[in-house]
Amino acid sequence: MTRIALGLEYDGSAFAGWQSQAHALGVQSVVEAALSRIADHAVHVTAAGRTDAGVHAVCQVVHFDTTSSRSERGWVRGTTAYLPAQISVLWAREVPDAFHARYSAQARRYLYVILNRNARPALAAQRVCWVRDPLDTARMQAGARHLLGEHDFSSFRAAQCQSRTPLRRLYEIQVQRRGELVLLTVCANAFLHHMVRNIAGVLIAIGTGERSPEWAAEVLAARDRTRGGVTAVASGLYLAGVRYASALQLPSEPADILGGVAGSS
Structure with missing residues (x-):
């Protein structure tokens, strides 16, 4: 075998x-x-x-x-x-x-892709999250920094999540703009059900100016899903790679994680 x-x-x-x-x-x-x-x-x-x-x-x-x-x-x-x-x-x-x-697996990386423009997508309709209102990525990054490290992510956990513990360690979280795309990359030891989509929902609210960057810290501290934002749509979410021990030499973290995303050029 x-x-x-x-x-x-x-x-x-x-x-x-x-x-x-x-x-x-x-x-x-x-x-x-x-x-x-x-x-x-x-x-x-x-x-x-x-x-x-x-x-x-x-x-x-x-x-x-x-x-x-x-x-x-x-x-x-x-x-x-x-x-x-x-x-x-x-x-x-x-x-x-x-x-x-x-x-x-030692870590997992997710990519959340937001198309930020006035016109709704046609070609990439099932590949992105569409947000019409302008997004301020600097505000989003400021909010994201509050989530780094090991925390109780109950506020970002779906009600049906079956994980035994809400504790997760975020190694990296980054928001950047590439033309009309706003890209959220998150790397952690593991993720809770809907965790990345709920993080995206909070950061989108911060990016539009509806909430302050400090709201991300308030949501995290509340440990209560009802205190968070909306769950962002599934179409923008990509499992972007999985990290294993280097001795295994598995090509499981692509250098270009946007390679298969429509409209990324």
């Missing part, structure tokens, strides 16, 4: 999230079906993180066990051939038996 890790890119618009579901199409079930054809046996994959309905991935990492012998190129090209256009295998690597896509 050999353990293989895969990097996946997908447009989540057509799927009910990552996880396989009885009455809806999840990315997981489609990937497992394609891999099973290449492996010539049933394959179950485990992901680094479960993305919600409508959420995309620049680089999702999964692992699976197989008795089949295939080259890394064979896993990539063969599996992709059986996948719909919205999903692509980026790379494949044989990994140690102890490797676990979720539990071996």
Whole structure:
């Protein structure tokens, strides 16, 4: 039995999230079906993180066990051939038996893409969060700085979140403008359900001038979801990469995390 890790890119618009579901199409079930054809046996994959309905991935990492012998190129090209256009295998690597896509991860990075212009999007409608009012990224960055470090993120946690603890450590949070796009990147040891989308909701309110940058600290300190802002739409959210021990040499944190985002040029 050999353990293989895969990097996946997908447009989540057509799927009910990552996880396989009885009455809806999840990315997981489609990937497992394609891999099973290449492996010539049933394959179950485990992901680094479960993305919600409508959420995309620049680089999702999964692992699976197989008795089949295939080259890394064979896993990539063969599996992709059986996948719909919205999903692509980026790379494949044989990994140690102890490797676990979720539990071996040291950090995860998400990207939230906001299209900030007066006209609503057409080409990128399912790939961005559209905000018509002008956003002040300096104010947003000032608010974001209050969230760095280890905190109780209960105020940014969905009611249905099943995590045993609301404690998370944010290593990096950055807001920058690239033309009409406002990009929020967040790197943490792990994330709560809807955490990035709730952070985006708070920072958008700060960016429009509706709230002050200090409001982010007030929301965090309240440890109460009802004190936060709206949950930003799923279409702007991308799982941008997963960090593992350098010894594994997995290409799981793309240098260009905007590579698959429509309108990023």
